[in-house]
Amino acid sequence: MRDARFLSLEGGEGAGKSTQARALAAALAARGIDAVVTREPGGSEGAEAIRALLMQGEATRWSAQSEALLFAAARADHVEKVIRPALAAGQWVLCDRYIDSTRAYQGVAGGVDDAAILALHAFGSGGLLPDRTFWLALPEELGATRAATRDGVAADRFARRGRDFHAAVADAFSRFAAAEPQRFHRIDATLPPEAVTQAMLDALADWLP
Structure with a gap:
């Protein structure tokens, strides 16, 4: 069984993460690699319940600190119930958002200390990090246009936030990528x-049959 x-x-809003996660899973399946596609917040029954709390309502429904706690709780359940069992079974896991989104949205853009977010992650999810992270980089204006076309009036609490917030999110991912070039x-x-799918496959060439 392959490792x-x-x-x-x-990435930010409208970057195509969900679409690309499915496309990458299909490309891996064509190479004989079984991949589980999941998402955050969500991915497990408990985490999906928390997702409803996080994504719905007014933008001011939760403070950044409250969001960080809710995301950490959702992630703990997701890791325990879905991610670790899949990895233990020899499957690949493709996750649409993970800890770096919390670091970007609640951390850099929301003002929560990065060390506090990572401490919550260490407690709730054992500090589990991806082997590789694909940052789907997109100009903020284009991402906003794509997200508006996709969501219309059904945009979630995060998509509805202002341009300065989303610019801070984009800057955060750029900083993370610069700090961890081996993972990002x-x-x-x-x-x-x-x-885009091919670029991800190219970045996985050393692991592919």
């Missing part, structure tokens, strides 16, 4: 979807 791998897809791979999300 299991844990991959996360990160910047992917140009302005490329056609097929080219």
Whole structure:
């Protein structure tokens, strides 16, 4: 059985993470690799219940600190019930958002200390990090346009936040990628979807049959 791998897809609104997670899973399946596609917040029954609390309502429903706690609780259940069992079974896991989204949205953009977020992650999820993280980089204006086209009036609490907030999120991912070049791979999300998928496959070439 091939070694299991844990991959996360990160980025701002409208970057195409969900679409690309499914496309990458299909490309891996064509190479004989079984991959579980999951998401955050959510992915397990308990985490999906918390997702409803986080994503619905007014933008001011929760403070950044409260959000960080809720995300940590959702992630703890997700890791315990889905991610670790899949990895133990030899499967690859592709996660649409993970800890770096909390660090970007609640941390850099929301003002919560990064060390506090990582401490919550260490307690709740054993500090589990992806083997590789794909940052789907997209200009904030283009991401906002794509997200508006996708969501219309159904945009969630985070998508509805202002331009300064989303600019801070984009800056956060850029900083994370610079600080952890071995884990982060910047992917140009302005490329056609097929080219984005291929860029991720190219970044996995050392692990692929």
